[in-house]
Amino acid sequence: MYIQDLHTTEGQKVNLNGWVANKREGKGIVFIILRDGTGYCQCIVTAESAGEDGLATAQSLSLESSITISGLVVKDEKQIGGFELHANAVQVVGKSENYPIAKKEHGIEFLMDQRHLWLRSTRQWAIMKIRNTIIYSIHKYFQDNGFILMDSPIFTGNAVEGTSTLFETDFYGEPAYLSQSGQLYGEAMAMAMGRIYTFGPTFRAEKSKTRRHLSEFWMIEPEMAFCDIFQNMDVIEGMMHAIITDVLDKCQKELEIIGRDTTTLKSSLNKYPRITYDEAVRIIKGEQDVNGQNSIKSLEDELARVLARLIEIDADVADRTAKIAAGNMKKGEINFNQSKIDAMKQERADLEEDERNIPQWIASARNFEYGNDFGGSDETVITRLFDSPIMVYDWPHEVKAFYLNRNPEDTRFARGVDVLAPEGYGEIVGGGERETDEAALVSKINEHKLPMEAFEWYLDLRRYGSVPHSGFGLGLERMVTWVCKLKHVRESIPFPRMYGRLKP
RNA sequence: UCCUCAAUAGCUCAGCCGGUUAGAGCAACUGACUGUUAAUCAGUAGGUCCCUGGUUCGAGUCCAGGUUGGGGAGCCA
Structure with a gap:
């Protein structure tokens, strides 16, 4: 019997297995908050209901002991799950002495060292449930819309975009790098299957110490043949709407536990403003107001x-x-x-x-220089003015990746699109329309001083039936962080890997 | 790599202008309490003040270097 199913057994005797999340005591009465992963349930033990032995066992319980407890399911509106258990037998499965995480505020370093235990706490439980809902929702959205899940390799032989620092490993004596993006492979797979998406781990070796960086994170990268940047934006918006709808629908209890005000999530079910880089720069510099608000x-x-x-x-x-x-x-x-x-x-x-x-x-x-990419603070500045994510597109081609197509009406701009989450969270999606012309791509590869031979297979995609195509990458942890309004990405993944953190 | 802030009990933190034996709360432990939702009461125990060096009659406190951690820049999802 699981706690989440108690509503089906009101008035019946059931058995529950779980851990002691909390315990309160009065003379001759013990209140146990039992958790079993599916939910929380208060269990009441008295000598009258469980006998002197049962009461003594309950009194001796310490935080996070595992127990089996049986009793009568009683409705009680005050309880978090709506039911409590009047116990008539308690059995200890595994003892727990001096559990390190106390019922009080802790510092982040201590909690990160105890991450394997911290995951048991209510707030972390709620975040992981929401993460699970988001993952499920992403798969459902793409599967329902005819996308094929395919996987890109994690070992790669070269540093694809040549920009970010990669983790180097030894691949049978050859240097190999952990993938920073599966996108180029995604393009190949889209030419085979039409519309695909990947869902896997990604690695970045920058020594970043900020609240939005991880060394290892999960990225979802759809790629679509016969798709331009605007259709791409439609898909991004559709996916975001699907995720937010599911979280609001299925995770009400969890959102309440973490204290998430859902106003912005609800307003993020509307259409997202599509803003060109030029306009975004004017907003950041305070030259253009948004809804009567000025960035500076x-x-x-x-x-x-x-x-x-x-x-x-x-x-x-x-x-x-x-x-x-x-x-x-x-x-x-x-x-x-x-x-x-x-x-x-x-x-x-x-x-x-x-x-x-x-x-x-x-x-x-104030001093933002036209032509530069946005920094973290610039993203914060602009997104604070909107009550939903925004999509910024048509970037100066110099600051964007070599594989992006240009705006045919103004070739100064590359057809990249970044989705910036509101409430100061910044970039959660980066994508765009890909270059289709072999010659243009070759000159870009030379311009970026990338090794041509490594891209021969990629150029083949343009030699044999090149088509307009687009795609994007969604950072799962950044999405979870925004949806839950967390202070730091490290709480959005079970065991974060970041600069200075490899344990537990 | 750079900028910035910090490190005192198991945990969260006080500790003033450098001055005798370094404090509080929580947790732990002992006892009391029949309905509690980190909010009952009394008591007990708990310290390499991050490390190394310096200044000083005297350093948790001031200075230098280092280590570890928080945040930010760069880079990005």
Whole structure:
């Protein structure tokens, strides 16, 4: 019997297997919050219902002990799953002594070291359930729309785009690199199958230490034959809508657990603004307003809010500290105030970083030089002005990959498209329409000083029945991070691999 | 690689202008409490103040270098 199915057995006696997520005690009564992976259920043990032995066993339980418990299923609206269990027998399966993760705030380094156990906590459970829903939704969208799932190789013989740093491995004595993108192979597969998508791990070796970078992440890369950049954008939007619809529909409980305000998710079911690079630059530099909002002004307002909040926190912390120091406060009240202070100190540390960063972002936006690619802060600046993802297309061809086609009406621009998520999350999708002409591709490869022989097979795709085609890459973890509104991508994947983090 | 912030009890953090024996809360442990949702009460125990060197009568506190971690730039999904 699983906790998620309890609603089918109201009033019946059932057996549950799981772990003690939490325990509270009164004299002669024990409340166990049992978790089994499918949900949470409060189990009540008294001598009356479970006998003296059962009560003693329940009293001796510690956090994360595994148990088998049987009893009567009773409806109780107050409970998270809507039901509780009045136990008449408790059996310990595996003991758990001094479980390291306590019921309080922890620092990130400690939690990352305990990632194998941290995954058991409610918030992480909810995030992983949402991740699962997103993965399922992506597969369903593409399968329902006639895409064929194919896999690109992970070992590659050359550094494809020549830009990012790759992990080098030894392939039977030859150097081989872990794939940074399956896209070129995707193009070959699309010429064979029409519409394909890949879903697999991707590796980037940049020593990036920011909240949106991982060394190993999962990427979904559709590729479509006979498809231009605008049809490509239609597919991106369709996929995003499908994902968000499913999460809103199937993960209400999980979204509530992580405290996700769903307003922006709901407004992200509308059509997404399609903005050219030129227009985006004007918005970033503050030369063009969006819905009456100005990028520079909104950053300045944000900075003012940060400063005001810092003063507020200092006053509040000082106030509570003084009250505690004054004595004659009940112990429970002290605990409550102390945990408030701890939480505010954490918030303060975050705000101080904002205080340092925002002025730099303002300067970077003001001084943005036309022709450059967007930096992380530029993406943040522009997306804060919209209540849904936006699609920025037609980029200066110099800053984009060699394989992108040009806008036929203005060849200064390459037909790349980036999807920027709202609420400051930035790029979650990068894609575009591919170059179809062999000669144009050859000159681009030379321009980027890439080894021509490595691209002979890729050029074959243009020699034998070249067609307009497009595709994109979706970063799964970035999608999960935005949908859950997480502070950092590392919480969006079970075991993150990033600069400085290889364990557990 | 560069910029920036940090490191004190198992955990989260105080520790002022350098001054005697380094503190609090949580967790743990002991005991009390029959409906709790990190908010009951009393008590016990718990320290290589990240490392190395320097300044000083005296360093958790100041200085230099290093290590580890947070955030950002670059690069990207």
